[in-house]
Amino acid sequence: MPMTPTARLMDGTRLARQILDHSAATARAVTQQTGEAPCLATVLVGDDPASATYVRMKRARCEKAGIASRHLSLPAATTTAELVEAITALSEDPGVHGILLQHPVGAHIDERAAFEAIAPHKDVDGVTMRSFAAMSFGLPGFVSCTPAGIMRLLDHYDVDLAGRHAVVVGRSAILGKPAGMLLLARDATVTYCHSRTRDLKSIVREADVLVAAVGRPRFIRGEDIKTGAVVIDAGYNPGNLGDVDFDAAATRAGLITPVPGGVGPMTIAMLLSQTAEAAALQSGLAPADRLPASSG
Amino acid sequence: MPMTPTARLMDGTRLARQILDHSAATARAVTQQTGEAPCLATVLVGDDPASATYVRMKRARCEKAGIASRHLSLPAATTTAELVEAITALSEDPGVHGILLQHPVGAHIDERAAFEAIAPHKDVDGVTMRSFAAMSFGLPGFVSCTPAGIMRLLDHYDVDLAGRHAVVVGRSAILGKPAGMLLLARDATVTYCHSRTRDLKSIVREADVLVAAVGRPRFIRGEDIKTGAVVIDAGYNPGNLGDVDFDAAATRAGLITPVPGGVGPMTIAMLLSQTAEAAALQSGLAPADRLPASSG
Numbered sequence: 001m002p003m004t005p006t007a008r009l010m011d012g013t014r015l016a017r018q019i020l021d022h023s024a025a026t027a028r029a030v031t032q033q034t035g036e037a038p039c040l041a042t043v044l045v046g047d048d049p050a051s052a053t054y055v056r057m058k059r060a061r062c063e064k065a066g067i068a069s070r071h072l073s074l075p076a077a078t079t080t081a082e083l084v085e086a087i088t089a090l091s092e093d094p095g096v097h098g099i100l101l102q103h104p105v106g107a108h109i110d111e112r113a114a115f116e117a118i119a120p121h122k123d124v125d126g127v128t129m130r131s132f133a134a135m136s137f138g139l140p141g142f143v144s145c146t147p148a149g150i151m152r153l154l155d156h157y158d159v160d161l162a163g164r165h166a167v168v169v170g171r172s173a174i175l176g177k178p179a180g181m182l183l184l185a186r187d188a189t190v191t192y193c194h195s196r197t198r199d200l201k202s203i204v205r206e207a208d209v210l211v212a213a214v215g216r217p218r219f220i221r222g223e224d225i226k227t228g229a230v231v232i233d234a235g236y237n238p239g240n241l242g243d244v245d246f247d248a249a250a251t252r253a254g255l256i257t258p259v260p261g262g263v264g265p266m267t268i269a270m271l272l273s274q275t276a277e278a279a280a281l282q283s284g285l286a287p288a289d290r291l292p293a294s295s296g
Numbered sequence: 297m298p299m300t301p302t303a304r305l306m307d308g309t310r311l312a313r314q315i316l317d318h319s320a321a322t323a324r325a326v327t328q329q330t331g332e333a334p335c336l337a338t339v340l341v342g343d344d345p346a347s348a349t350y351v352r353m354k355r356a357r358c359e360k361a362g363i364a365s366r367h368l369s370l371p372a373a374t375t376t377a378e379l380v381e382a383i384t385a386l387s388e389d390p391g392v393h394g395i396l397l398q399h400p401v402g403a404h405i406d407e408r409a410a411f412e413a414i415a416p417h418k419d420v421d422g423v424t425m426r427s428f429a430a431m432s433f434g435l436p437g438f439v440s441c442t443p444a445g446i447m448r449l450l451d452h453y454d455v456d457l458a459g460r461h462a463v464v465v466g467r468s469a470i471l472g473k474p475a476g477m478l479l480l481a482r483d484a485t486v487t488y489c490h491s492r493t494r495d496l497k498s499i500v501r502e503a504d505v506l507v508a509a510v511g512r513p514r515f516i517r518g519e520d521i522k523t524g525a526v527v528i529d530a531g532y533n534p535g536n537l538g539d540v541d542f543d544a545a546a547t548r549a550g551l552i553t554p555v556p557g558g559v560g561p562m563t564i565a566m567l568l569s570q571t572a573e574a575a576a577l578q579s580g581l582a583p584a585d586r587l588p589a590s591s592g
Contacts, residue, residue, distance in 0.1 A: 133429045163493060192487075
């Protein structure tokens with residue numbers, strides 16, 4: 001007999017809309033004050049159709065929020081040096097406030113070198129080493145967009161993190177690792193699990209807050225969710241499936257993100273929010289102590 | 297009735313000696329090749345006697361290993377800008393291969409800004425944001441010395457980390473946080489605990505590898521150590537006490553570091569090792585792909 005879902009949904013679509021409205025207001029203020037709209041530069045290497053679609057979506061969303069975008073499309077054969085040069089030029093261009101390098105860039109390119117060419121104060125996608133360290137140390141800086149969106153969701157639903165056990169399944173540089181560091185900065189006890197973890201189930205069962213970021217459909221079984229836990233599903237797999245078996249998990253969790261409509265919309269909202277904020281900071285419209293240092 | 301200790305000791309004093317011998321050999325090679333010994337610049341702000349002692353110890357150890365040192369003692373009233381300027385000059389000085397800023401620097405100074413003035417390729421104490429991110433992402437760079445020493449001890453005693461549960465108690469920027477990231481990079485499942493953690497005991501009881509880095513004497517009780525666990529005590533409290541109740545823990549652990557003679561000697565050994573390596577890298581005596589990038 002199927003059990004009744006008990007979990008409250010964490011509505012990422014709705015919260016993302018609020019954030020986008022706020023970003024649009026910031027963008028308007030910047031535009032009025034400076035005569036120029038905030039500008040996000042998007043960089044795409046090669047002709048992967050999925051990547052092209054993502055970039056188009058992001059740019060369309062920018063336009064709706066009053067954020068200009070400038071797109072740079074580079075051929076698949078672009079070298080690391082050429083890409084670094086192009087991004088460095090954007091970093092130095094005062095007309096660009098934020099830079100997004102669409103991942104992946106092709107195996108022959110040193111992606112890390114390309115990311116590091118993004119100036120910290122324009123790193124609105126939170127991909128540089130400096131941004132990672134800043135979020136780990138609780139210093140000003142931009143945050144990797146998906147983990148930033150997760151934290152906003154947790155805050156919006158008043159999830160108390162201090163002293164609670166947060167389990168992050170996945171350890172990528174742009175999702176799992178920064179998510180854990182942000183949860184730790186908020187005084188959660190944080191466990192990182194991954195493909196090599198033994199007895200994952202028993203660790204998941206201890207989680208007050210679970211962040212699933214593995215990219216495997218229904219990898220986390222509902223029966224392993226602790227009663228009343230907060231379940232954040234950052235997975236997005238073919239067939240609109242998350243990393244968590246939603247139906248079963250929703251009969252045990254206290255709060256849960258749907259897929260789609262949970263973490264997904266938050267990621268793009270945080271990109272726009274950070275772009276608008278970057279423009280406000282660079283235009284002197286926001287307090288300079290929130291500006292990441294550009295040196296070092 | 298007192299139980300018999302079963303744990304094998306992890307002899308940091310002995311391993312540190314081997315590392316120092318190796319560092320001395322590297323230093324000799326650099327000196328022969330370039331005509332100049334590797335040089336560590338030490339920077340001390342104010343007149344805290346304990347800090348002065350630490351710096352003296354480190355310089356004496358350098359001398360024994362054939363590493364030159366240059367000491368800069370600045371008055372307590374030094375400003376952040378003055379300290380940053382002094383460290384920047386050392387970063388640019390080709391005669392200096394490594395830079396150590398002795399912690400603490402005084403509350404009126406922005407310590408982070410001072411640390412960030414250290415060039416990545418001279419950050420032999422592993423304190424910069426870039427070094428932290430590099431160790432988190434598994435990229436070339438220098439590692440915070442105490443966590444680096446802990447990893448060397450684990451390797452020396454053939455501790456298999458993949459899939460095992462490592463629990464790090466403490467989350468400082470130079471010890472707990474990087475230790476966890478290094479263990480994660482080696483495929484351990486990693487839990488960060490700290491002062492806000494609820495039910496610390498039950499988490500400690502799950503630890504296959506325990507790193508205690510809290511700075512509270514005998515804070516970890518022996519009865520909470522899992523049978524056969526590897527216990528790394530990075531604490532050093534008055535009365536030669538570690539953070540772990542050694543006598544009780546040694547009746548349950550499989551491997552354990554004594555205090556003193558465990559982690560302590562490893563920290564200074566790693567500083568010298570990384571200084572010798574920095575000089576070798578900067579002199580072209582070691583493969584350049586191990587050199588941390590200095591830009592970004």
